Amino acid sequence: MTFAIVGSGWRAEFFARLAAVMPERLALVGAATRRPERAEEITARWGVATYLSPTELITRQKPDFVVSSVPWPVNPEVIATLVEAEVPVLAETPPAPDDEGLSALWDRVGSRRLVQIAEQYLLMPAHAARHEVVRRGSIGTPTSVQVSSTHGYHAVSMIRGLLGVGADRPVRVAAQRFTAPLLDPLSREGWTGAEEPADATTTLATLDFGGASGLYDFTDNQWHNRLRQRRILVRGSLGEIADDTVVRWGGPRTVITSEITRSQLGHDLNLDGHDTEHFVFEGEVVYRNPFVGLRLMDEEIAIATLLVATGAWVRGEGPEPYPLADACQDHHLSLAIDRAAESGAPVVAEVGPWAGAVSSPK
Numbered sequence: 001m002t003f004a005i006v007g008s009g010w011r012a013e014f015f016a017r018l019a020a021v022m023p024e025r026l027a028l029v030g031a032a033t034r035r036p037e038r039a040e041e042i043t044a045r046w047g048v049a050t051y052l053s054p055t056e057l058i059t060r061q062k063p064d065f066v067v068s069s070v071p072w073p074v075n076p077e078v079i080a081t082l083v084e085a086e087v088p089v090l091a092e093t094p095p096a097p098d099d100e101g102l103s104a105l106w107d108r109v110g111s112r113r114l115v116q117i118a119e120q121y122l123l124m125p126a127h128a129a130r131h132e133v134v135r136r137g138s139i140g141t142p143t144s145v146q147v148s149s150t151h152g153y154h155a156v157s158m159i160r161g162l163l164g165v166g167a168d169r170p171v172r173v174a175a176q177r178f179t180a181p182l183l184d185p186l187s188r189e190g191w192t193g194a195e196e197p198a199d200a201t202t203t204l205a206t207l208d209f210g211g212a213s214g215l216y217d218f219t220d221n222q223w224h225n226r227l228r229q230r231r232i233l234v235r236g237s238l239g240e241i242a243d244d245t246v247v248r249w250g251g252p253r254t255v256i257t258s259e260i261t262r263s264q265l266g267h268d269l270n271l272d273g274h275d276t277e278h279f280v281f282e283g284e285v286v287y288r289n290p291f292v293g294l295r296l297m298d299e300e301i302a303i304a305t306l307l308v309a310t311g312a313w314v315r316g317e318g319p320e321p322y323p324l325a326d327a328c329q330d331h332h333l334s335l336a337i338d339r340a341a342e343s344g345a346p347v348v349a350e351v352g353p354w355a356g357a358v359s360s361p362k
Contacts, residue, residue, distance in 0.1 A: 001025070001026055001027070001064045001065070001311035001314065001315070002026075002027045002028075002029045002061075002062075002063045002064045003015075003019070003026060003027070003028060003029070003063050003064060003065050003066060003067060003090075003307070003310075003311075004028070004029055004030040004031060004032070004057050004058070004061055004063040004066045004067070005028065005030075005031045005032070005066070005067045005069060006031070006032045006033075006054045006057065006066060006067070006068045006069065006070060006078050006082075007031075007032075007033065007067075007068065007069035007070040007092075008031065008033040008038055008041075008042050008069075009069060009070075010188070011069045011092055011118075012031075012067070012069035014299075014300065014303050015028070015067050015069065015303065015307065016028055016031075016045075016046045017300075018296075018300060018303060018304045018307060019307075021294050021296075022291075022294070022304065022308075025308060025311070026307055026308070026311065028046065028048055029048060029049075029061045029063050030048050030049045030050065030051065030057050030060065030061040030063065031043075031046060031048055031049075031050045031051070031057070032050065032051045032052065032053060032054050032056070032057040033050060033052070034052060036052065039051070039052060049061065054066070054068075054078055054081050054082060055081060055085070058082065058085055058087050063087070064088070064311065064314050065087065065088040065089065065090055065310055065311070065314050066082050066087055066088070066089055066090070067089075067090045067091075067092075067118070068082070068089055068090070068091040068092060069092045069118075070092070072094060072096070072097040073097055075091055075092065075094070075095060075096060075097075076095065076096045076101055076104070076105045076108075078091070079091050079095060079105065079109060079115055080105065080108050080109055082114075083108075083109040083112050083114045083115060084109075086114070087114070088114050088115075088116075088310075088313075088314050089114060089115045089116065090116045090117070090118055090306070090307070090310045091115060091116070091117050091118065091324075092117075092118050093117055093118060093119055093153055093154070093327060093331070094117075094152075094153050094327060094331040094334075095115070095117055095324055095327050095328060095331070096328075096331075098335065099332060099335055099352075102328045102331060102332060102352065102354075103352065103353055105324075105328075106324070106325070106328055106352070106353050106354045107353065109324070110324060110325065110353070110354055110357065113320075113323070115323070115324040116310055116313065116320060116321050116322055116323060116324070117322050117323070117324060117326070117327035118303070118306055118322075119153070119154065119157050119306075119322045119326075119327060119330070120299070120302035120303050120305070120306050121149075121150060121154050121155075121157060121158050121302070122157065122158055122161045122162075123301075123302035123303075123305045123306055124298045124299065124301070124302040125262070125276055125279060125287055125289060125298050125301055125302075126244070126260075126262070126279070126298065127158065127232070128279075128287045128302075129260050129279035129281070129286045129287040130162070130232065130234060130241055130260065131161065131162060132281075132286040132287060133241060133246060133260065133281050133286055134162055134164075134234055134236070134241070136286075137238075138238075138239065138246060138248050138281070139234065139235070139236030139237070139238050139239035139240055139241060139246065139248050140236040140237030140238030140239065140248075140249075141236055141237045141238075142162060142163050142164060142212070142234055142235070142236045143163075143211075143212050143213070143235055143236055143237060144163075144212065144213045144214070144215070144233075144234075144235040145158070145159045145162045145163050145213075145214050145215070145232075145233070145234050145235070146214070146215040146217065146231070146232070146233040146234075146235075147159055147214070147215070147216060147217065147231075147232060148217035148218065148222070148228075148230060148231040148232075149218075149222070149230040149231070149232065150218070150222070150223060151218045151222070151223075152218075152331070152334040152337070152338075153327070153330045153331040153333075153334040155216050155218060155334075156207075156214075156216070156330040156331075156333045156334050156337075157322075157326070157327075157330045158232075159207065159214035159216070160209075160214070160329070160330060160333070162234050163209065163212045163214065165209045165212055166355070166358045166359065167325075167329040167351065167352065167354070167355040167358035168351065168355055168358075169209070169210055169351065170348045170349060170350050170351060171207055171208065171209055171210075171333055171336070171348070171349045172207075172208040172346055172347075172348055172349075173205060173206070173207050173208075173333065173336040173337055173339075173340045173346060173347050173348070173349055174205065174206050174340055174346040175203060175204065175205035175206075175216075175337050175338075175340035175341035176203075176204055176205075176341060176344065177201050177202065177203050177204075177341045178201070178202045178204070179199050179200070179201050179202075180199070180200065180202065181197035181198065181199060181200070182197050182198070182199075182200035182219065182220075182225070182227065182228075183195075183196070183197045183198075183227060184197075184198060184200065184220075184221055184225055185225070185226070185227065186221075186224045186225060186226060187221065187224055188224060200219055200220040200221070201219070201220050202217070202218065202219040202220075203216065203217075203218050203219075203337065203341050204216065204217055205217075205337040205340065205341065207333060207337075215233075216337060217231075231243060239255075241260075244259055244260045244261070245257065245258075245259055245260075246258045246259070246260065246281065258281060258282050259281075260279055260280070260281045260286065261279065261280050261281075262276060262278075262279055263276070263277040263278050263279070263280065264276055264277065265277050265292075273292075273293060273295060274295055275289065275292050275293065275294075275295055275296075276289045276292075276298070276301065277289060277292060289301060290304075290305065290308070291304055291305075306321055306322070309321040320359075323357065323358075323359065324354070324357075325354040325355075325356075325357035325358045325359075326358055326359055328352060328354045328358075329352060329354060329355070329358050332349055332352050333349050335349075336348075336349035
């Protein structure tokens with residue numbers, strides 16, 4: 001499959017790097033960015049022709065699909081331009097910055113079914129393994145998910161995906177923000193040099209889906225700050241998953257505790273390369289890394305999985321990996337969290353115009 005990238009920022013680099021290590025699966029054939037000097041940099045670094053508009057890019061290169069990796073306000077117009085040219089799109093999150101933008105974008109391109117969104121969190125190996133344990137019914141019907149890991153729409157996608165709920169009813173959201181001192185030693189750029197705590201904000205929110213619930217817990221810069229661990233809790237009618245520990249009903253007078261374990265190559269005297277191999281639960285593989293040998297970190301495995309799945313969807317050989325409707329719903333709920341936190345009062349996220357197209361992943 002051939003693809004192109006609109007954008008040249010930090011996230012766009014992931015897609016370009018992955019194409020370079022998977023030439024037998026994906027070929028990056030071009031890029032587009034607005035500034036001529038930036039275009040020259042991208043051509044030199046990625047080794048592809050770079051253009052100054054998405055239209056010129058797709059006219060000259062004719063990629064099978066295009067990744068849109070641009071700032072929030074620009075994303076809707078880039079998506080619409082590509083869809084109107086009948087080019088499939090994999091767009092970075094979120095598809096539009098606010099509810100008005102989401103509705104307008106859906107009205108403009110939703111019925112075309114040409115847009116996937118680059119939401120990769122449930123494709124990360126450990127999360128994918130947990131998701132598979134839930135899908136197999138090990139903890140019964142999932143009823144509650146708590147996520148303290150990533151922010152906004154990413155966390156909401158995890159909550160909704162692990163619960164398997166759609167978008168056919170309003171969601172009641174309550175949220176509060178709290179400020180407390182926290183040392184912030186790391187950022188995206190690396191070690192910060194900070195030696196004294198500074199104020200950091202934590203947002204706590206509950207989402208009532210009617211019969212199922214989510215708890216959202218995020219602290220500023222939690223992605224990079226190693227002083228804050230990630231926590232995932234999935235509760236079901238027959239047990240729960242707490243990070244990598246599963247407690248479940250095993251039959252009369254029997255409660256079973258098991259671990260989800262990662263098989264990691266390259267430790268000690270294992271000389272097979274530093275790679276995640278698979279995850280196992282109760283003697284069965286619940287996740288297998290499709291890119292063993294490339295030595296990818298978890299985030300790269302997830303993004304590579306999304307790219308390959310998008311290629312399969314474009315060929316008609318696989319399902320939609322994360323459709324525009326799902327992304328609209330997850331950002332719609334994320335925006336409701338922000339409104340509830342800012343006002344201090346619960347809000348109701350009403351059913352959006354995309355609701356009928358939202359999946360209920362199990």
